Amino acid sequence: MPPTPTALPEARPLDTALVTSLVEDATLAPSMHNAQPWTFRYAAATRTFRIRVDRSRSMPQSDPDGRAMYIGCAAAVFNLRVAAVHAGWDPVTRLLPDRADQDLLAEVELVRRPPESYDELAELHPALHRRHTSRAPFRDERIEDSLLDVLRRAALLEGARLAFPDAFHRKTILELSGEAMNRELAEPAHREETARWTEGPGHEGVGDEGIPRYAFGPRSRAGGAPMRDFEAPDDTYVRGWAVFEESPQLALLGTAFDRPVDWLRAGQAMERVLLEATLDGLATSVASQALEWSDLRWAIRDPATAMGHVHMVIRLGYGPLGPSTHRRAVGDVLDFD
Numbered sequence: 001m002p003p004t005p006t007a008l009p010e011a012r013p014l015d016t017a018l019v020t021s022l023v024e025d026a027t028l029a030p031s032m033h034n035a036q037p038w039t040f041r042y043a044a045a046t047r048t049f050r051i052r053v054d055r056s057r058s059m060p061q062s063d064p065d066g067r068a069m070y071i072g073c074a075a076a077v078f079n080l081r082v083a084a085v086h087a088g089w090d091p092v093t094r095l096l097p098d099r100a101d102q103d104l105l106a107e108v109e110l111v112r113r114p115p116e117s118y119d120e121l122a123e124l125h126p127a128l129h130r131r132h133t134s135r136a137p138f139r140d141e142r143i144e145d146s147l148l149d150v151l152r153r154a155a156l157l158e159g160a161r162l163a164f165p166d167a168f169h170r171k172t173i174l175e176l177s178g179e180a181m182n183r184e185l186a187e188p189a190h191r192e193e194t195a196r197w198t199e200g201p202g203h204e205g206v207g208d209e210g211i212p213r214y215a216f217g218p219r220s221r222a223g224g225a226p227m228r229d230f231e232a233p234d235d236t237y238v239r240g241w242a243v244f245e246e247s248p249q250l251a252l253l254g255t256a257f258d259r260p261v262d263w264l265r266a267g268q269a270m271e272r273v274l275l276e277a278t279l280d281g282l283a284t285s286v287a288s289q290a291l292e293w294s295d296l297r298w299a300i301r302d303p304a305t306a307m308g309h310v311h312m313v314i315r316l317g318y319g320p321l322g323p324s325t326h327r328r329a330v331g332d333v334l335d336f337d
Contacts, residue, residue: 010088011088011089011113012087012088014044016336018087019042019334019336020330021083022049022080022083022087023040023042023049023080023330023333023334024327024330025079025080025082025083025125025128026038026040026076026079026080027076027328027333028079028128028129028131028327029072029078029079030072030131030133030270030271030274030286031068031069031071031073031075031076032062032063032068032069032071032072033062033194033197033198033211034210034325034326035057035059035072035197035209035210036057036072036328036333037054037055037058037069037072037073038051038052038054038072038073038076038333039052039053039054039333039334039335040080040333040335041334041335041336041337042335042336042337043336043337044337047089047110047111048107048108048109048110049080049107049108049109049110050104050106050107051073051077051080051104051106051107051108052103052105053066053069053070053073053103053105055069055103059193059197060193061187061189061190061193062190062194062292063292066260067263067311068292070105070260070263070264070267071263071264071267071270071311071312072267073105073106073267074105074263074264074265074266074267074268074270074271075267075268075270075271077093077105077106077264077267078268078271078272079128080108081093081108081121081268082122082125082128082275083125083128084108084110085119085121085122085125086121086122086125088113089111089112089113090110090111090112090113090117090119091108091109091110092108092109092110092111093106093107093109094106094107094108094109095261095264095265096260096261102260106264123279124272124275124276124279126279127275127276127279128275130321131274131275131278131284131321132321132323132324132325133215133285133286133325134217134283134285134319134320134321134322135215135217135218135285135322136217136218136242136283136319136320136322137225137242137243137319138225138244138245138248138283138315138316138317138318138319139245139317139319140246140247141318142249143249143316143317143318147280147282148164150276151251151276151277151316154269154272154273154276155253155272157269158265158272159255159265159269160254160255160266160269160270160311161253161254161255161305161306161307162251162252162253162269162273163251163254163307164250164251164252165250165302166304167247169303169304170247170248170250172299172300173250173287173290173300174226174248176290176296176299177226177287177289177313178226179290179296180289180290180292180293180296181229181289184289194230197210197211198210198216198230199212207326208326208327208332209328211325212325212326214323215322215323216229217322218241218242219241219242220241220243220244221241221242221243222243222244222246223243223244223245224244224245224248225244225245225248225287225315226248226250226287226289226290226313226315227244227285227287228287228289248287248315248317249315249316249317250313250315250316251273251313251316252301252302252305252307252310252313252314253266253270253310253312253313253314254266254307254309254310254312255307255308255311256306256308256309257308257309262311263311266311266312270311270312270314274314278321281318282316282318283316283317283318283319283321284314284315284316285314285315285322286313286314286315287313287314288312288313290313291310291311291312297310300313
C-alpha cells in the first residue's frame with residue numbers, strides 16, 4: 001500500500017549548500033561497476049538541473065550501446081527527484097529534452113509546491129543512504145505477495161514493469177547468467193574492462209569510483225544465486241566462501257520498447273524499486289550479466305508476460321545490507337551556470 005500522506009516542509013532556499021546536497025544524494029545511485037557516468041549543471045536563474053552522460057566512463061565491451069550508462073544516470077535523476085521533494089520542491093522532469101543532443105539525458109526544474117501538499121517520493125528519502133548492493137547470501141524466507149505488489153506498483157509509477165519469474169524461468173535465467181560468465185572469462189578484452197573498474201591485481205586503488213574488493217562479497221560454495229565473481233581466476237586474495245540461496249528470488253524489470261527514453265524510464269523505475277525494497281527491509285543486488293550479450297538478453301525475457309525488453313535482473317531477499325562504496329566528490333560532477 002502507498003505510504004500514509006504527510007505534509008511536506010516549506011521549500012528550503014536553493015542556495016549553494018542545498019544544491020550541493022541534492023546532487024550528493026543523487027550520486028548515491030547505483031551504476032554499472034560503480035562507474036558513476038553522470039554530470040550535473042545547475043542554472044540558478046531557472047532553478048534547473050541538466051544531467052548529462054559522461055562517455056569517458058563508457059564500457060564498450062560490457063555496454064556497447066550505452067544502455068547501462070543511461071540506466072545509471074536515470075537512477076541518479078530519480079534520486080535527485082526524491083531529494084528535491086524532501087527539501088520541499090517539486091521536480092518537473094523532462095527526458096531527452098534536446099533531440100540534437102543525445103548526451104543531455106534530462107532536465108529537472110524545481111518549482112514551488114502548493115502549501116501542505118504531499119508527494120510520496122519524500123517517503124523514500126531515508127532509503128537513499130541505506131540502499132547498498134548486497135553480494136552476500138540471502139535467507140530462504142520467501143517475500144510476501146503483498147510486498148511484491150508494492151514493488152510492481154513502484155515500477156509502474158515510473159513507466160516500467162516488474163515481473164517475478166516462476167521456478168522454470170528462474171532456471172533459464174540462472175543458466176543464461178552462467179553462460180554470460182563463461183563468455184566473459186573466455187574474452188580477455190571483456191575481462192580486462194571489468195578489471196579496470198574493480199579492485200584487484202594492478203588495480204589496488206579504485207579510488208572514488210569502481211568496486212572495492214571489500215564489496216565483492218564471498219565466493220559461492222553452493223547455491224543458485226547468479227553472483228558475478230569479479231576476481232581473476234589466478235587471484236590469490238581469499239575473501240571467504242559461502243552457501244547462497246538455492247532458489248534466488250529474482251525480478252525482471254523492463255519496458256515495452258527499447259529506445260533510449262525507455263532506458264531512462266527503466267533506470268528511474270529500477271531505483272524506485274530498490275529504494276522501496278530497502279524501506280521494506282529487503283536486501284538487493286543486480287544480476288544482469290546476461291543482459292550484456294544481445295542474444296542472451298532476448299532469451300531472458302519471460303514469455304508468460306507482455307514485457308517486451310528486459311533491462312535489469314534484480315535479486316531480492318532477506319539478508320545483510322551491502323557495504324557502502326565510494327562516490328566521486330560533488331565538485332567533480334557538479335557545475336554552476
